Amino acid sequence: MQYFSTRNQNITKKPSEAILQGIADDGGLYMPESFEGAKFPMEALTKMTPKEISEAVLSLLFGRDDMFREEGSLEKAVSLAYDGKFDGEDYAPLSKVGNAHVMELYHGPTCAFKDVALQLLPRLLAEAKKVNEVKEKIVILTATSGDTGSAALSGFSDVDGVSIIVFYPKNGISAVQERQMTSCKGKNTCVCAIEGNFDDAQSGVKAIFNTMEVPENIRLSSANSINIGRLAPQVAYYFKAYGDLLKTGEIAFGDKVNFVVPTGNFGDILAGYFAMQMGLPVGKLVCASNQNSVLYDFFVTGCYDKNRDFHVTKSPSMDILISSNLERLLALVCGTEACAKYMKELKETGKYTLTKEELAAVRKVFDAGYTDDKTTFETIKRVYDEHGYLMDTHTAVAWSVYEKTLADDENKTVVLSTASAYKFASSVMNALGASYDDDFDALDKLYALTGAKIPTALDGIREKEIVHQNTVQKNDMPAFVLNHIGKE
Numbered sequence: 473m474q475y476f477s478t479r480n481q482n483i484t485k486k487p488s489e490a491i492l493q494g495i496a497d498d499g500g501l502y503m504p505e506s507f508e509g510a511k512f513p514m515e516a517l518t519k520m521t522p523k524e525i526s527e528a529v530l531s532l533l534f535g536r537d538d539m540f541r542e543e544g545s546l547e548k549a550v551s552l553a554y555d556g557k558f559d560g561e562d563y564a565p566l567s568k569v570g571n572a573h574v575m576e577l578y579h580g581p582t583c584a585f586k587d588v589a590l591q592l593l594p595r596l597l598a599e600a601k602k603v604n605e606v607k608e609k610i611v612i613l614t615a616t617s618g619d620t621g622s623a624a625l626s627g628f629s630d631v632d633g634v635s636i637i638v639f640y641p642k643n644g645i646s647a648v649q650e651r652q653m654t655s656c657k658g659k660n661t662c663v664c665a666i667e668g669n670f671d672d673a674q675s676g677v678k679a680i681f682n683t684m685e686v687p688e689n690i691r692l693s694s695a696n697s698i699n700i701g702r703l704a705p706q707v708a709y710y711f712k713a714y715g716d717l718l719k720t721g722e723i724a725f726g727d728k729v730n731f732v733v734p735t736g737n738f739g740d741i742l743a744g745y746f747a748m749q750m751g752l753p754v755g756k757l758v759c760a761s762n763q764n765s766v767l768y769d770f771f772v773t774g775c776y777d778k779n780r781d782f783h784v785t786k787s788p789s790m791d792i793l794i795s796s797n798l799e800r801l802l803a804l805v806c807g808t809e810a811c812a813k814y815m816k817e818l819k820e821t822g823k824y825t826l827t828k829e830e831l832a833a834v835r836k837v838f839d840a841g842y843t844d845d846k847t848t849f850e851t852i853k854r855v856y857d858e859h860g861y862l863m864d865t866h867t868a869v870a871w872s873v874y875e876k877t878l879a880d881d882e883n884k885t886v887v888l889s890t891a892s893a894y895k896f897a898s899s900v901m902n903a904l905g906a907s908y909d910d911d912f913d914a915l916d917k918l919y920a921l922t923g924a925k926i927p928t929a930l931d932g933i934r935e936k937e938i939v940h941q942n943t944v945q946k947n948d949m950p951a952f953v954l955n956h957i958g959k960e
């Protein structure tokens with residue numbers, strides 16, 4: 473399997489090079505050249521364990537002639553990523569709620585779905601480094617508004633040959649999220665607060681990538697969701713959900729299933745589209761947004777327009793105006809030439825518009841909806857009252873969009889749940905109309921109120937020792953990085 477740039481079919485790389493590089497030289501994202509040779513063995517699905525499904529997806533998407541040539545090496549990487557890291561054997565259990573099924577992707581070490589990919593990415597990166605005989609040490613640089621940082625720290629913690637530096641906005645994340653990061657014990661981890669907001673942290677990291685002269689023995693890289701190594705692991709759970717529905721008799725072999733996905737950067741839902749290209753019978757993929765409804769407008773009108781107000785919402789991990797991974801869908805549907813043109817327009821004018829035919833092709837599979845904070849809170853309360861099922865704000869956005877778009881659909885629907893209610897306990901408490909003193913107190917009170925199990929990873933988080941205490945001005949980020957890698 474070769475990978476090509478979304479902006480130029482003729483730029484190709486081996487999978488391991490695409491993973492090492494992250495983004496192509498022309499600014500495009502890497503795509504598998506064809507899904508024809510990557511068809512999933514559907515007949516075997518119900519006999520496969522979750523890990524075997526992951527292994528099958530990875531070997532189909534990456535092939536075995538580049539990475540993981542050594543017998544048993546892929547199996548080992550998947551085991552290192554998932555064994556003992558998730559609450560329970562299954563990293564993506566389904567719960568039946570009303571007529572739909574909620575796929576809980578948050579039972580990992582940081583209680584959000586990013587764990588599924590970020591536990592595996594470091595193993596993929598280590599293998600890519602090995603097959604390309606890269607001698608430099610890889611330093612991962614990440615700016616986070618909460619979820620990515622803690623999931624990346626957990627995934628990269630104590631992985632050989634790689635270290636990680638995470639920047640976060642000092643007053644822009646919850647106390648629980650902050651403690652998850654500042655208590656990370658991995659020897660190769662570094663966490664630093666910025667006096668500023670998330671955009672300051674992110675533009676600071678971008679500037680470092682573009683301009684910093686790093687020592688010869690160091691290579692900077694990112695754990696961002698544009699890396700194909702982050703996307704591939706997510707394809708697996710779409711197959712797994714289908715297998716579970718087959719096993720419980722909810723569907724018959726070949727039936728189509730819908731997926732509703734709370735969306736920000738368009739990575740998670742795109743993984744569903746990849747699964748479909750690999751042979752999964754999918755009805756609709758429904759893109760659920762919060763008040764930052766740029767994707768909803770795009771799917772309705774064909775015009776992507778980021779020139780609009782940015783809303784800070786109660787589902788902060790979806791507060792995004794440029795959904796990077798949408799570029800991959802454009803490359804598949806419109807071709808790389810049109811995709812390059814649209815991305816140029818996006819950069820220059822902040823918008824682009826698909827042709828009628830292109831939009832129609834996209835709409836064959838994708839549907840969309842959006843929800844504001846008020847409806848999100850009402851949804852949390854109503855679903856809890858009616859079904860006794862507790863969901864976080866991101867999941868509630870998806871549930872509300874499910875009710876608007878698919879409640880009466882003939883196909884079965886899986887709603888993806890991307891975070892534990894405990895990760896956003898303060899918001900969930902507000903939604904339930906209950907009182908609490910601070911973020912930490914909200915965890916205990918939410919438990920007292922609902923009796924829902926507190927995830928192991930968040931139990932006792934208030935008492936976790938703070939081991940990272942750096943704060944810098946945004947302009948001092950490059951100096952901080954140089955100083956830190958100088959010590960390596």
Ligand SMILES: *Cc1c(COP(=O)(O)O)cnc(C)c1O
Pocket residue numbers: 584585586619620697734735736737738739740741789790866890891
């Ligand atoms: C990152 C995140 C999302 C959005 O996922 P994308 O792949 O960026 O679309 C949704 N929910 C939660 C809780 C997240 O952390």
